[in-house]
Amino acid sequence: MKDFGAFKASLNLKLRNCGLFILNPKERTFLNRKWKSWALIIIYYIVFYTCLFGSLCGLISLVMYGFINDKVPTLTGQQSLLRLNPGIGFLPPVDANGPLIRTPLFDTEDETNYLEFMTKYLQNYERSQTDCDFRTGRRINPDINVACKFPLDLLGVCSDPRQVLNADQNLCVYLKMNKVTHSTIPTKPI
Secondary structure, eight states: OOOHHHHHHHHHHHHHHHHHHHETTTTTEETTTEHHHHHHHHHHHHHHHHHHHHHHHHHHHHHHIOOOTTSOOOGGGGGGGTTTTEEEESSSOOOOSOOOOOOOOOOHHHHHHHHHHHHHGGGGGGOOOOOOOOTTESSSSOOOOOOOOOOOGGGGGGHHHHHHHHHSSSSOOOEEOOOOOOOOOOOOOO
């Protein structure tokens, strides 16, 4: 029985020492450090991480706003995800839960949504003067950084969605190429 008593006493002593390591009220320590030491450590890490965060934000903003040009895409051609295959989008956007296009007739709510969206979208293209001649393929404005405005009269009947819907309840689907350009494209044909 002596062995068990000695073991129990040593276990109690170890548990007491462990408890005193965590919190010692006589020496006023927590995890074997005084409260002043803990306050200095916390202040140090707050200042350190604040300076680290500030310097990283400064470097990121310097790179983003100082060196990277917003007007030129960095990945064109083979570097881009498109791999020289420009994407095609179609308009009007379709409802994900419904059929792609309801033909030949669709209800007035769909018709109203279609007309509102297409009228608003095609307003950006309503300009009398364009920068390019799409019939001959020549640029009127020699600056390649200025995008060509597409004339609506080339769309024929689809240039005004209201006329198409009023005529025979058909609708137009518009295909649109995504823009992938670079500022070093030659202006003269090769």
